[in-house]
Amino acid sequence: MAVGELVLPEFNPVAGLRIGTASAGIKKPGRKDLVVFELAAGSTTAGIFTLNAFCAAPVQLCKEHLQQGSPRYLVINTGNANAGTGVAGLDNARKTCQVLADLAGVKSTEVLPFSTGVIGEPLPMDRLLAALPQALEQLTNNGWADAASGIMTTDTKPKGATASCEINGQHVVISGIAKGAGMIKPNMATMLGFIATDATIDSVLLKELLKQAADVSFNRITIDGDTSTNDSCMLVATGQSAKISVEDTAALQSFTACLQQVMQHLALSIVRDGEGATKFVTVQVEQAATTAEALEAAFTVAHSPLVKTALYASDANWGRILAAVGRAPGLESLDVSSVTVYLDDVLLVEQGGRAASYTEDAGSAVMQQTEITLRILLGRGKATETVWTCDFSHDYVTINADYRT
Known part of the structure; x- marks a missing residue:
């Protein structure tokens, strides 16, 4: 659906x-x-x-x-x-x-x-x-x-x-x-x-x-x-x-x-209409040094199976988001203390760790939605880019396992 x-x-x-x-x-x-x-x-x-x-x-x-x-x-x-x-x-x-x-x-x-x-x-x-x-x-x-x-x-x-x-x-x-x-x-x-x-x-x-x-x-x-x-x-x-x-x-x-x-x-x-999708996800990377850097970070998060399965499970596992950002190509010199992450309007991460104001209830409430925005501020410049993705569900596996039959 x-x-x-x-x-x-x-x-x-x-x-x-x-x-x-x-x-x-x-x-x-x-x-x-x-x-x-x-x-x-x-x-x-x-x-x-x-x-x-x-x-x-x-x-x-x-x-x-x-x-x-x-x-x-x-x-x-x-x-x-x-x-x-x-x-x-x-x-x-x-x-x-x-x-x-x-x-x-x-x-x-x-x-x-x-x-x-x-x-x-x-x-x-x-x-x-x-x-x-x-x-x-x-x-x-x-x-x-x-x-x-x-x-x-x-x-x-x-x-x-x-x-x-x-x-x-x-x-x-x-x-x-x-x-x-x-x-x-x-x-x-x-x-x-x-x-x-x-x-x-x-x-x-x-x-x-x-x-x-x-x-x-x-x-x-x-x-x-x-x-x-x-x-x-x-x-x-x-x-x-x-x-x-x-x-x-x-x-x-x-x-x-x-x-x-x-x-x-x-x-x-x-x-x-992604195969098996239950959530529509916007990944917006801001304050990147270049457009290319912003896209690399956004797509690394959007492609991550761990992020996508957390989205399906409505699990506000913000550590998976940080891990994806940290391995994005071109961000090897990233100052993690400058990174800020929002789940819609809920502040997840600041100064390299969980935000003091964050609560699991607030994060879980957003993750229950069918449309979610992840905002990642790198603190490195003025470039902003947006990509769109969805979650990974059991149905994705079923559809592709049965595709030829």
Whole structure:
């Protein structure tokens, strides 16, 4: 069960983009598991991908096709990651693109493939290819909700966000969906994200905007510290509305804020739906010497199994937090007497030890909440960074132990 409400919005349709969802029965008969995005001619597309060396065949091919022109179609399957599948996996990804291209009347290099699901199993190509015509038949500008469900794996809820802004007298919309619940670590995570806008943005700026927005959203979350093989996040600009450029500072700022709003909402939805999660946790590190230092400390705490299991148990075991901070990379010269730790508004630690005002009752009361903030003040500078995570529960183990069955 997701931590907090995860309800799909009434999506703003994006002019120049249509989405179709079909059932290929890739892992489970009858479920929607194949999604196709159709992009208007002239659209620009940017992507960021997993840093895992064993990146999946669709990730490899997607990068290759992005270098060769302007994509017209995206094709996504769930239930099978097509990762760890060698040359055969690449051949299957290429065939998927070629068949869709033939059906749609475009070049195969104008199709970008994406897969998510079980690693190491060959794609059931007969079922996947047979469902492509159905996905094309279902293309509609109101297909966001079905697509959000169609890309899920261990997610318990579909995830979506939408926003709009006025730019130079024109109404600009941004809508997006994402999937992910486990094997989540920044740069990227076991997630797929698809965001689209009707704005007009050149490819160079689009890529920069995507990177900036990812760095304050998808690259600030962690469920379990594992980086997957298939992570991809795409941003499409269909060119049907206002132009965004570096020269128009006001327009750029408005659009950037709107984009970051959408992507951060999607990222936080992934944390709220973390596998087995019962608590949504904000880890904020303040008074760090640098941004990098703040992030290292925040992620070390957020990744710690001991911290995460204490959170699940509602155990205000502040010693685990101190231990995690103390081993964070780059903090070897940390003056522990300068460190202060808060659990929401409850002062846990000061001057290197338990705060005189702290009581177990106060700490336990906060730990019973489903949403908790850990504030860690290092006393070393002015940099502040925030990451979001969740607890570790018995259900996390059960979900991942049973994933292939």
